[in-house]
Amino acid sequence: MRHDALIIWGHGLPDLDGILDIVRETRGFSIRRILLRDIDDMPRFVRSVYNFDYAPYRHLVDKTRYLLQVPPRAVFIFLDNLNPDEHTVGQGRFAHIECRRMTSLKHAIREHYNPMIDGSPSEHHVVHGTDHVGQTLATLRLLNFESIEELVASDRTILDTPNHLPPHKQWTLRQISMDSVYARIANTPGEDQPHVVTPIGQTPHALYLAGEPGPYQNYWNQHRGNRLQEDHTPQAFEKLSSHLDYLGEDYPDSYLLLDPLDEERYVLLDGVHRAAILRSHGVKQFIGAVAA
Amino acid sequence: MTYSDAINLMQIFDQTCSHEYVVIKSLPDGEPEFGSDIDILCADKTELGKLFLKNCRPYLSEGCEIRLREIPETDQTHLDILRDTKIVLRLDLHEGLGAYQRVPVKETYSQRLLNRRTWAEVNCPSGILKLAVPDDVDNLVLRYLDYHEWFEGRPDKIKHADHIADQFANNSTVAKIFYDRLLQATSKRPTQPALRYCDLNLKRQCVWAFWSVRDKLAWRINAVRRIAILAITQPSIFARKLVHRLTPSPLRSRTLHHKAQ
Numbered sequence: 001m002r003h004d005a006l007i008i009w010g011h012g013l014p015d016l017d018g019i020l021d022i023v024r025e026t027r028g029f030s031i032r033r034i035l036l037r038d039i040d041d042m043p044r045f046v047r048s049v050y051n052f053d054y055a056p057y058r059h060l061v062d063k064t065r066y067l068l069q070v071p072p073r074a075v076f077i078f079l080d081n082l083n084p085d086e087h088t089v090g091q092g093r094f095a096h097i098e099c100r101r102m103t104s105l106k107h108a109i110r111e112h113y114n115p116m117i118d119g120s121p122s123e124h125h126v127v128h129g130t131d132h133v134g135q136t137l138a139t140l141r142l143l144n145f146e147s148i149e150e151l152v153a154s155d156r157t158i159l160d161t162p163n164h165l166p167p168h169k170q171w172t173l174r175q176i177s178m179d180s181v182y183a184r185i186a187n188t189p190g191e192d193q194p195h196v197v198t199p200i201g202q203t204p205h206a207l208y209l210a211g212e213p214g215p216y217q218n219y220w221n222q223h224r225g226n227r228l229q230e231d232h233t234p235q236a237f238e239k240l241s242s243h244l245d246y247l248g249e250d251y252p253d254s255y256l257l258l259d260p261l262d263e264e265r266y267v268l269l270d271g272v273h274r275a276a277i278l279r280s281h282g283v284k285q286f287i288g289a290v291a292a
Numbered sequence: 293m294t295y296s297d298a299i300n301l302m303q304i305f306d307q308t309c310s311h312e313y314v315v316i317k318s319l320p321d322g323e324p325e326f327g328s329d330i331d332i333l334c335a336d337k338t339e340l341g342k343l344f345l346k347n348c349r350p351y352l353s354e355g356c357e358i359r360l361r362e363i364p365e366t367d368q369t370h371l372d373i374l375r376d377t378k379i380v381l382r383l384d385l386h387e388g389l390g391a392y393q394r395v396p397v398k399e400t401y402s403q404r405l406l407n408r409r410t411w412a413e414v415n416c417p418s419g420i421l422k423l424a425v426p427d428d429v430d431n432l433v434l435r436y437l438d439y440h441e442w443f444e445g446r447p448d449k450i451k452h453a454d455h456i457a458d459q460f461a462n463n464s465t466v467a468k469i470f471y472d473r474l475l476q477a478t479s480k481r482p483t484q485p486a487l488r489y490c491d492l493n494l495k496r497q498c499v500w501a502f503w504s505v506r507d508k509l510a511w512r513i514n515a516v517r518r519i520a521i522l523a524i525t526q527p528s529i530f531a532r533k534l535v536h537r538l539t540p541s542p543l544r545s546r547t548l549h550h551k552a553q
Contacts, residue, residue: 158341158360158369173345173358247349253342287352289360 012126036225
């Protein structure tokens with residue numbers, strides 16, 4: 001297993017959900033984090049990204065000139081490449097390692113989403129992908145991360161906890177009534193409060209599963225890459241809903257993590273999607289992990 | 293409710309045989325008391341903790357709670373099963389023996405102890421429970437560490453010293469192996485806990501005196517023995533170490549520097 005990164009350039013962002021669908025459906029890849037960033041100095045950023053490319057400099061300048069015209073935003077998708085198929089390409093000083101699976105993933109995305117010019121697919125690539133882990137590390141450093149461990153959850157704890165949570169020294173596992181569960185739902189950017197505490201049954205997630213997709217679709221579009229950094233496109237959410245096996249064999253230690261609001265109510269720290277799914281499946285009580 | 297109605301140790305230790313662990317203090321036969329601790333030294337407390345958690349999960353549907361508590365200072369994790377907010381069973385997982393503050397234990401000793409583990413059978417109401425335990429001599433070393441660590445506050449820990457003295461009396465070779473293992477285990481000579489004579493009767497005072505002398509002597513004898521063995525079996529290494537020891541420090545640091553380069 002190795003970690004890879006995809007960069008979706010500004011002109012590919014309208015198709016982000018479709019691109020995520022392609023990645024999700026490609027065997028051997030697992031989406032770990034999705035980060036949206038505004039770019040202040042596009043020429044410098046493009047130079048930084050292609051600094052680690054192996055093509056001759058002049059070719060790179062020609063190849064990337066179109067990027068100076070695209071919207072100055074990019075989405076970084078960090079992936080687990082579960083079964084890399086590495087080989088050496090190029091010769092002499094251009095020799096480098098590539099993964100065939102990663103290359104074919106990039107080509108599949110470009111084939112679908114590169115813009116058409118004069119009726120044929122252009123070379124204005126919507127996606128840049130890493131060839132080897134050195135490039136992944138360089139991409140992480142562009143975002144001021146030192147290592148992939150800062151982005152992905154550590155498996156060195158008994159309970160599976162996402163890395164966005166501060167470390168907790170104590171958890172208590174107990175039966176929780178679904179009626180006592182609330183979620184912090186991100187507010188529209190610009191509002192005074194960053195989030196609002198909402199009963200799980202009234203979240204956009206629960207409404208989506210109850211047949212009202214609008215609020216969740218808006219929620220995802222507003223917060224993807226910022227507040228929502230995992231693969232929670234509506235398609236991914238539906239897939240999770242049909243396959244969820246809470247605390248089953250694949251994820252036996254992925255408890256819903258909660259914080260007590262008061263003596264009778266809990267707010268979810270992690271697992272709003274899963275809680276909404278359990279509720280939609282008619283679960284009245286579940287085993288959750290409550291932070292001390 | 294009896295203990296065996298509340299907790300099934302066979303179920304909790306199910307499938308643990310393939311994990312590297314030892315139960316540090318052996319369990320009594322029959323039913324443990326409510327609130328008992330089981331101290332477990334293991335190679336990977338995350339993996340073992342996940343297995344215990346899986347095995348304990350059925351208690352959650354019986355109205356129990358499970359509390360997981362990390363104690364980073366001593367590298368311990370407590371996995372407690374609670375019923376009505378009271379601890380029924382505590383699994384105290386250690387990844388090393390860092391909990392001993394008074395006698396620092398080398399990290400390598402934990403692994404050696406795990407490699408030398410043996411199996412004990414404990415009678416439980418639901419059958420015979422097979423548990424990994426330290427071998428006899430490591431058990432004495434652990435008792436010795438426990439005694440040193442806690443004696444000042446808990447004079448009843450003299451029972452460990454009594455037990456070790458009894459073992460020495462019964463089998464003279466045990467003492468030799470014990471001191472070898474103790475030298476493996478500790479990075480420096482343990483400090484003696486302050487004696488509280490008011491807590492000791494005459495017999496205990498005698499045991500203590502015997503122990504103090506024997507301890508000091510054995511420590512030095514073992515050190516001399518190791519040096520002598522090195523001088524005979526590997527004279528070149530011995531000579532180099534001797535020169536190293538006798539050389540004034542600035543030159544020594546330069547020598548090390550050259551070696552590193």
